[in-house]
Amino acid sequence: xxxxxxxxxxxxxxxxEPEIRxxxxxxxxxxxxxxxxxxxxxxxxxxxxxxxxRSLMAAFALRGRLVALRAPLNGEPxxxxxxxxxxxxxxxxxxxxxxRHGLVALGREHTRSLTRPDADVVEHxxxxxxxxxxxxxxxxxxxxxxxxxxxxxxxxxxxxxHTRAYFKHRGxxxxxxxxxxxxxxxxxxxxxxxxxVAYAIAYAQAVERALGAEPPPRAQRWRAVYAELERIANHVxxxxxxxxxxxxxxxxxxxxxxxxxxxxxxxxxTGSRFARxxxxxxxxxxxxxxxxxELLRVLDAFEKDLRRDRRLFVRTASMTDRLxxxxxxxxxxxxxxxxxxxxxxxxxxGVDCRHERxxxxxxxxxxxxxxxxxxxxxxxxxxxxxxIGESIRILRQAIDQLRRRDGRLRCDxxxxxxxxxxxAEAPQGELLVWVEVQDGRxxxxxxxxxxxxxxxxxxxxxxxxxxxxxxxxxxSFGLTPAGSDR
Amino acid sequence: xxxxxxxxxxRGRVTTGYPHADEEPFWGFRGHVDVLDATGAEPALERxxxxxxxxxxxxxxxxxxxxxxxxxGACVEAAPRRFGFHPTYETAARRRGALVVGAIxxxxxxxxxxxxxxxxxxxxxxxxxxxxxAGSDGSEEWEIQALWNPHYDAQRLGVFLTAAPRHADVLLVxxxxxxxxxxxxxxxxxxxxxxxxxVAVGTDACSGGLAAATGAVAGGVDRVLxxxxxxxxxxxxxxxxxxxxxLAVGVLEREAxx
Numbered sequence: 001x002x003x004x005x006x007x008x009x010x011x012x013x014x015x016x017e018p019e020i021r022x023x024x025x026x027x028x029x030x031x032x033x034x035x036x037x038x039x040x041x042x043x044x045x046x047x048x049x050x051x052x053x054r055s056l057m058a059a060f061a062l063r064g065r066l067v068a069l070r071a072p073l074n075g076e077p078x079x080x081x082x083x084x085x086x087x088x089x090x091x092x093x094x095x096x097x098x099x100r101h102g103l104v105a106l107g108r109e110h111t112r113s114l115t116r117p118d119a120d121v122v123e124h125x126x127x128x129x130x131x132x133x134x135x136x137x138x139x140x141x142x143x144x145x146x147x148x149x150x151x152x153x154x155x156x157x158x159x160x161x162h163t164r165a166y167f168k169h170r171g172x173x174x175x176x177x178x179x180x181x182x183x184x185x186x187x188x189x190x191x192x193x194x195x196x197v198a199y200a201i202a203y204a205q206a207v208e209r210a211l212g213a214e215p216p217p218r219a220q221r222w223r224a225v226y227a228e229l230e231r232i233a234n235h236v237x238x239x240x241x242x243x244x245x246x247x248x249x250x251x252x253x254x255x256x257x258x259x260x261x262x263x264x265x266x267x268x269x270t271g272s273r274f275a276r277x278x279x280x281x282x283x284x285x286x287x288x289x290x291x292x293x294e295l296l297r298v299l300d301a302f303e304k305d306l307r308r309d310r311r312l313f314v315r316t317a318s319m320t321d322r323l324x325x326x327x328x329x330x331x332x333x334x335x336x337x338x339x340x341x342x343x344x345x346x347x348x349x350g351v352d353c354r355h356e357r358x359x360x361x362x363x364x365x366x367x368x369x370x371x372x373x374x375x376x377x378x379x380x381x382x383x384x385x386x387x388i389g390e391s392i393r394i395l396r397q398a399i400d401q402l403r404r405r406d407g408r409l410r411c412d413x414x415x416x417x418x419x420x421x422x423x424a425e426a427p428q429g430e431l432l433v434w435v436e437v438q439d440g441r442x443x444x445x446x447x448x449x450x451x452x453x454x455x456x457x458x459x460x461x462x463x464x465x466x467x468x469x470x471x472x473x474x475x476s477f478g479l480t481p482a483g484s485d486r
Numbered sequence: 487x488x489x490x491x492x493x494x495x496x497r498g499r500v501t502t503g504y505p506h507a508d509e510e511p512f513w514g515f516r517g518h519v520d521v522l523d524a525t526g527a528e529p530a531l532e533r534x535x536x537x538x539x540x541x542x543x544x545x546x547x548x549x550x551x552x553x554x555x556x557x558x559g560a561c562v563e564a565a566p567r568r569f570g571f572h573p574t575y576e577t578a579a580r581r582r583g584a585l586v587v588g589a590i591x592x593x594x595x596x597x598x599x600x601x602x603x604x605x606x607x608x609x610x611x612x613x614x615x616x617x618x619x620a621g622s623d624g625s626e627e628w629e630i631q632a633l634w635n636p637h638y639d640a641q642r643l644g645v646f647l648t649a650a651p652r653h654a655d656v657l658l659v660x661x662x663x664x665x666x667x668x669x670x671x672x673x674x675x676x677x678x679x680x681x682x683x684x685v686a687v688g689t690d691a692c693s694g695g696l697a698a699a700t701g702a703v704a705g706g707v708d709r710v711l712x713x714x715x716x717x718x719x720x721x722x723x724x725x726x727x728x729x730x731x732x733l734a735v736g737v738l739e740r741e742a743x744x
Binding site: 116117118119120138139140141142143144145146166167168169170171172174175179182183186187190191192193194196237248250251253254256257259260263267268271272273274276277285289308309312316480481482483 | 491494500514515516556557558560563571623627630647649651666667670674
């Protein structure tokens with residue numbers, strides 16, 4: 001309990017390790033958060049919980065622990081002192097709570113609507129000669145997910161950018177309510193389809209932690225295999241898109257071939273190119289169907305190919321010229337907004353929950369955190385290249401352990417009740433899922449997606465860039481609106 | 487730059503021969519679900535499916551709506567004697583009714599087929615495709631993007647991607663149509679010149695999929711616009727999408743096997 005300051009520790013209630021759950025009054029929530037921030041905590045999310053009583057919860061990462069503040073809402077008018085007023089990371093969660101649940105944070109500035117986007121509203125904030133506003137999206141040029149960027153520009157520079165998310169809100173959190181915990185995983189893996197495995201793992205771990213189940217090691221290893229393959233596919237996808245934007249066509253084709261091969265490998269393992277249905281609460285459905293030696297051969301060839309392609313990529317001036325210095329974000333800004341994933345790691349913030357709060361096989365596989373210091377699009381691409389190498393290393397280890405076909409693939413998950421957080425490092429960054437279970441049925445779900453947290457920073461990523469850098473910076477973020485909008 | 491070119495040449499050809507040559511899915515690929523035995527089913531089987539794709543009639547006959555199926559495999563796990571994954575890539579159909587397996591399909595497929603063929607006659611040799619995301623989970627976008635990667639290379643078939651709806655002949659729509667996307671989707675379709683065809687890509691676009699029950703989506707593209715080809719799948723693979731596009735413009739005639 002020494003992880004949290006003593007003043008807070010007195011009100012602890014039981015929670016599965018390494019979570020610390022503290023009960024505070026609604027009016028003390030902001031003060032408690034301030035104490036945590038001073039102790040070095042990183043903000044993750046705020047949401048409503050239904051058990052044991054209706055509460056407002058705020059989650060933080062602090063020195064290898066997950067600290068949750070729970071403030072019961074005793075039927076009182078739901079107002080609380082704002083965190084977002086002094087902690088930018090909390091702004092969007094507070095806005096979401098206000099719009100979706102009528103929970104009002106006192107003392108924060110009024111901001112635009114977050115959850116009700118309107119494609120036709122064009123705002124003007126910047127004044128000056130020749131300044132105009134471009135609403136880019138939600139129907140994008142090319143095959144991209146729906147999101148809108150309101151860009152105000154005088155022609156070249158981008159004095160203001162405003163990201164409008166939520167065009168794709170499908171109500172996936174409330175969808176799983178009432179489902180069995182097994183069925184809930186079908187919903188989880190369809191929240192952000194390109195990170196199906198990470199969402200399924202985070203959800204499954206929340207259920208397992210809530211009900212006190214521990215999946216067998218063999219299942220944990222398979223989860224790591226699917227998760228790392230998914231990470232590789234996502235990172236390669238970002239690099240291919242950067243090459244496409246720079247009209248580096250052979251480079252684009254090369255990375256697209258790599259990505260397709262990884263998706264096919266995933267499909268050969270699980271029957272699905274996105275490994276859907278592979279991860280379930282309690283473990284995994286089946287052993288992967290690929291011969292492990294075959295997988296090793298594919299990995300060896302891929303690593304060799306990728307090493308060469310990377311070397312060429314960083315030597316191609318028409319490519320790197322567009323990335324170096326583009327979309328630069330200072331470490332302090334990322335820290336304030338509690339950025340996660342390759343975005344944070346590209347500015348030297350070593351945020352990676354596989355390392356911070358190791359789960360499953362990562363407790364033994366020892367993932368290294370890859371960071372770069374420059375904070376620009378190039379640094380984010382470098383982080384991705386580095387992480388692919390790290391993923392291959394983890395895969396080799398996991399494969400080695402999987403050769404001994406020992407132990408079970410799935411443990412029993414009791415049809416009991418409970419509530420807990422689960423997490424996974426998605427390719428986009430740290431993903432946190434809160435699940436409440438009542439007699440084996442899902443009662444409440446909250447998803448804190450890395451994409452929602454990182455989009456907030458996109459508005460700040462154009463201090464010295466021009467309009468033609470836009471696509472490079474967007475791809476370097478590598479986010480998915482499906483995840484942020486849920 | 488020369489080095490990139492050399493590297494590309496050294497790699498050789500990876501492109502599929504589809505549709506001129508068959509592309510065989512490997513064993514275990516989840517193309518779509520087949521009903522192996524439709525008779526004597528218990529009504530309780532309906533509850534196995536999270537999207538309500540399974541219906542058991544009064545005569546205890548099973549019906550499976552592939553337009554709602556998200557390929558989760560819950561039914562295959564619960565009743566392996568009745569359901570099985572069929573490894574196929576060609577899953578698209580021109581009528582929504584054709585996606586329902588086990589139902590007596592009273593509709594004559596000829597009028598729909600002939601009207602579409604009449605309409606798109608001019609598109610057969612070369613089409614420009616535009617995409618709108620109306621609330622997908624993001625994976626359908628990956629699979630559509632893959633159509634222009636070296637493995638599938640849709641350009642060899644005269645299928646090109648365009649950003650301008652005014653240049654587009656075929657509209658690919660993903661997702662079950664969320665409220666904020668309804669207007670942009672309708673306007674995109676409106677400004678496309680005739681002749682044009684609309685392809686619903688993915689189970690979400692066919693029926694709303696899992697999200698249909700939340701009320702946040704319209705429950706399929708055909709609630710908003712008339713759909714010419716349905717490509718079920720969660721997500722459908724690149725060849726399934728290509729099958730749908732070629733079906734829409736009349737290059738291919740064969741639909742999903744019931």
